[in-house]
Amino acid sequence: MLLLGVLFFPLVAAAIVFLAGNRQAKFVALGLGLVEFVASVLLKRHFTHGGLAPITFTHEWIFNPNISFALSVDGLALVLILLTTFLVPLIVLTTINKEIDNAKSFYSLILLMQFALVGVFAASDGFLFYIFWELALIPIYFIALLWGEGGDKEFRNRAIFKFFVYTLAGSLFMLLGFIWLYQKAGSFDVNTLYGINLPVSQQTWVFFAILVAFAIKIPIFPLHTWQPDTYKEAPAAGSMLLAGIMLKMGLYGLLRWLLPIAPQAVTAYTPIVIVFTVIGIIYGSVIAIKQADLKKLIAYSSLAHVGLIAAGIFSLTREGFEGATIQMISHGINVVALFFAVEIISQRTGTMDISKLGGIRNIAPKFATCFMIVVLAAVALPTTNSFIGEFLLLYGVYEYNTWLSVIAGLTIILGAVYMLRMYQNVMLGEATELTFSFADLNWSELAVFVPVIIAIFVLGVYPKPVLTMIQPALDNILNYSLR
């Protein structure tokens, strides 16, 4: 029952926020988001007390085709649900100082999106998964379109529309893949789908149909072209939702809905896919080095990071899977903090152009410290969360192929180059005319950074609880993937 509560509470919360009116919307959203977070932590307690068996709920929903409202939360799903419920209140908190037009719609869309995201991670019926997957697209589309911050409206419309069409195109092919599987298995249930043994030729079709959807969402090179412009044009909160949580849908989908269902096709085509992911890593990093715009720099760095996560997943090793899960959480947390830092800079100075900034460290020491920690976490310094994740990921890729892991490992060096150089240009040196009156962090901003920094170090020093929790789920997936 608690599971149902955790799933549906954001939907109810969205309605309450909408009714609360524009003035109260943000506080109500923040409060309800925190309640949701507490509820999901209780879910975790329930989970650890009852052993590591998944928490399930099944109810007949549609009898023709045979679709049930089936939820199953194992360690992997729970970790991602916790990530979602942790980040959503933080994202709301990042906007607390800002005046937002039509705030009630804005915040209720964010909560609606949270509902869909929790649903994506909790669903154990392929069709239900698909519905939540699509449902997540509508709120973020409107958030990015209506509250976007780019100057040129026409350009924003085009960028957001491109994002929408790309993801919709991908997911329709996923739908075809699921329909095909249903014709063969007679059910969308995840365990039934794991159990069917299709001939390799059919697996290939299913593999590519479903892969397209995930590869676009993640995004894997060369299907990433929607991403930088969308991140740039969306409001900060929208970029955080997209990069922090939404692209994890694709990575989670790979693990849950692709590898175990078409194992032989996966084994056959992994060499191609993994090369593309590694190209994405290098490509994202190199372009990030050249970026003059802060938000685009984060966007391209994000492309490099998720490329490594995808490579780890396709290495089909236990370390790769573990690293991918840890890094999904780490990247989610870090990228939200990075986007928030960029948002603070752009609100106070009115620019995101790196060359126009500088000298903030002397004026705003608290902000400089917080930003430094987040940057170091992003470049995977030991004792931070990303270090654990990237280490395991590279280890996984190494087990798959030594040379690939050498190339993929460049991401750490290149990451240090663009992140530290960015920090140097923005924070150190002489103050410019835009930055000399930079105000330091206030309480609400500090309240965003503190939990993030705690999470960075806790996960970086003691990741064992998370690893224990995800172990059985990942083992199960790995067994089916290596059939």
Place this chain on the structure above:
Amino acid sequence: MKTLIYTSALGLICLLVEMVNLRKFVVPICITGLIAIFGLNIMDWGGNQAYYNGMVVIDNYSVAFSALLIVLAIFILILSANFYKNEESRLSDYLAILIFTLCGALALVSFGNLAMFFLGIEVLSISLYILAGSKKKDVRSNEAGMKYFLMGSFASGILLFGIALIYGELGTFDLQQIANYGASTHHTVMYYAGIALILVALLFKVSAVPFHFWAPDVYEGSPTLIMLTMASMAKIAAFAAFYRLFSTCFNDGYTPAMFAWIFSAVTALTITVGNFTALNQDSFKRMLAFSGISHAGYLMIGIMCYYGKTDNAILFYSIAYGISSVAAFAVAIVVSSNMGSDKIEAFNGLAKRKPFLAGALTIAMLSMAGIPPFAGFFAKYYIFSEAIKNGHVPITVIAVINSIVAVYYYFKVIFAMYTKESSELPVSIKPSYSFVIGFCILLVLLIGIMPGYFAGLL
């Protein structure tokens, strides 16, 4: 059978009411009558009866489609009260003809004999010819009526020719006897030629490519409400008849294979041509006309697999498409009567002025584009899954690619409503329109959340 008789009677009552000067009550009388007929119709559920030597066969298929058509007719009636307010003296004539259109549609979903089938098509078409030209003083409406009449009567001629060939070969109009003949292996060229001619005429009536050229012109010229009648009621009835005829009569081991290529080509063309032409339209009405052609293409997928019992998928698609169309057209009527234009620019900034209308149209567009959790998504799902089940994967892939293209023009309207600057003209909306729009949107949501109740009816 009762349904058909009472509906005809209601049409006559409608004309008589005019004579005894009860014009004010004509709309309520019609609506009450249709609701009562809806109830009578539902009571036939579960029976399987033939009337008048098999002229009319009432089974679940006909009851389900009749119910849908009656509901659509009720919506259209509620909308017409305001639509024709400037021509009150004509109101009861229009309503009577509208109800006769419904009669034709009902006959088309419950025929058991080719004669009845032809009669249904003619009653439907002739009523629509008149309605298309019902704005007497508007040149474009006249043109639409004339064009539709010329093209339509030509198609009726071809249909009659096809029926004559089948009769000449078999000596019967009865569907069951034709089916029995088909089961024997002896087929002649005349028999196939007859089927081919009937096929052409039906493709014309459902506006499938390459017989679609009349539709956009006729739709654009006709009054918007009549366009809604043609695009929803008439099209759904024609598709229901199409499936009924082919699945009963020509469902032997040979005929489907014989026509498979024609069906595939027509389906692929209809979806693609409709969609790609809709991309470049700047008039909302014309865009809906072309999107209607591509929707006909999706329904053609159901027809294409008629040998595999696709009636459920066709019914579901018809429900979803019909209801979303009513909502979209009702919003279009409100906007165009307030702004005096059918262009997509007329929708600019609607979200700021009338959030309810903008929200409703957004949901209708999302449903037509097939995005969950709205009804249109499951409609596409059932159609695709029938296609895959019957081995038409390439067509399904074409249909999926087209669904992506369709998003472009449906979102053009959404963009206009939410991101463009609005003009300052106030938008007023009649309560009857709010009711119909709200009700349809509620249905679109409910059917989308609980599709199971509608998916396995037949």
